[in-house]
Amino acid sequence: MPSEVLIFESLSSTNTTAYDLARNGAAHGQVVWAKSQSGGKGRLGKKWRSPAGKGLYFSIILRPDLAVEEYPKLTMTAGLAVAELLEKDCGVAVGLKWPNDVFISGKKCCGILAEASLADENTDPFAIVGIGLNVLTEHHEFPEDIKETATSLLLETKKSFSLQELLKKLREHLLIVVTEHESHGFAAILKRWKKYDFLRGKTLEWVTSTGEVIRGESLGPDSLGKMLVREGSGKIHEVLSGDLSLAATKKEASTSDAPFKI
Numbered sequence: 499m500p501s502e503v504l505i506f507e508s509l510s511s512t513n514t515t516a517y518d519l520a521r522n523g524a525a526h527g528q529v530v531w532a533k534s535q536s537g538g539k540g541r542l543g544k545k546w547r548s549p550a551g552k553g554l555y556f557s558i559i560l561r562p563d564l565a566v567e568e569y570p571k572l573t574m575t576a577g578l579a580v581a582e583l584l585e586k587d588c589g590v591a592v593g594l595k596w597p598n599d600v601f602i603s604g605k606k607c608c609g610i611l612a613e614a615s616l617a618d619e620n621t622d623p624f625a626i627v628g629i630g631l632n633v634l635t636e637h638h639e640f641p642e643d644i645k646e647t648a649t650s651l652l653l654e655t656k657k658s659f660s661l662q663e664l665l666k667k668l669r670e671h672l673l674i675v676v677t678e679h680e681s682h683g684f685a686a687i688l689k690r691w692k693k694y695d696f697l698r699g700k701t702l703e704w705v706t707s708t709g710e711v712i713r714g715e716s717l718g719p720d721s722l723g724k725m726l727v728r729e730g731s732g733k734i735h736e737v738l739s740g741d742l743s744l745a746a747t748k749k750e751a752s753t754s755d756a757p758f759k760i
């Protein structure tokens with residue numbers, strides 16, 4: 499592996515290590531890859547289980563030619579890059595669940611955690627995009643609480659993909675898609691992203707920060723990457739990632755009213 503990929507047997511979190519490296523000037527495209535993580539971070543304070551030899555856990559440092567206000571959109575840019583690569587190279591039909599989960603056959607195969615440098619950091623701005631991809635996990639190896647909602651490339655394709663090869667290809671494609679975001683704008687990314695929109699037309703239910711439960715139909719992300727949801731009354735809500743806990747039920751074919759967490 500070239501030096502743009504730093505390899506570790508184990509880290510607490512590749513996002514944390516990449517963040518420290520970026521603060522010390524590490525370049526755009528630098529990858530931190532750990533074979534396992536003891537404190538893998540998921541969105542909304544969740545943990546990302548990262549057992550050795552089962553998945554790909556890496557973070558890439560980005561210093562895109564974009565205004566820092568654009569950085570939150572990189573999470574969708576990264577999701578698109580993963581979806582396109584998995585579809586092309588692994589031959590799987592992929593769905594993207596806003597804001598950034600990658601689904602195969604209705605189950606989560608990959609999660610993305612993007613973090614940006616703080617405005618008061620004494621460095622040029624940067625973003626860290628952390629990717630956790632279930633590659634070689636067998637069904638019985640998933641923890642009980644995610645056994646029925648998680649999947650891996652092995653389970654979906656019956657093929658054993660090389661972690662190293664996947665990482666190389668993912669890094670290359672991600673950097674290409676980020677360049678496209680820079681040169682053609684987010685609209686071009688969003689157009690492609692919508693092709694994979696897993697939630698569109700489905701009924702979403704979420705609890706706002708004030709405790710109100712709202713249910714409505716997903717209209718997909720808008721031009722800023724915010725999710726639009728239409729209530730039964732016709733009122734359209736903008737759902738921001740991170741400040742709401744979001745749950746979804748299938749619009750049709752729902753056998754139960756119990757929404758599943760995303």
Ligand code: BTN
Binds near residue numbers: 540542609
């Ligand atoms: C999520 O779906 O909640 C996001 C999961 C992101 C996990 C990856 S694994 C590599 C990188 N390092 C971390 O600590 N988290 C991300």
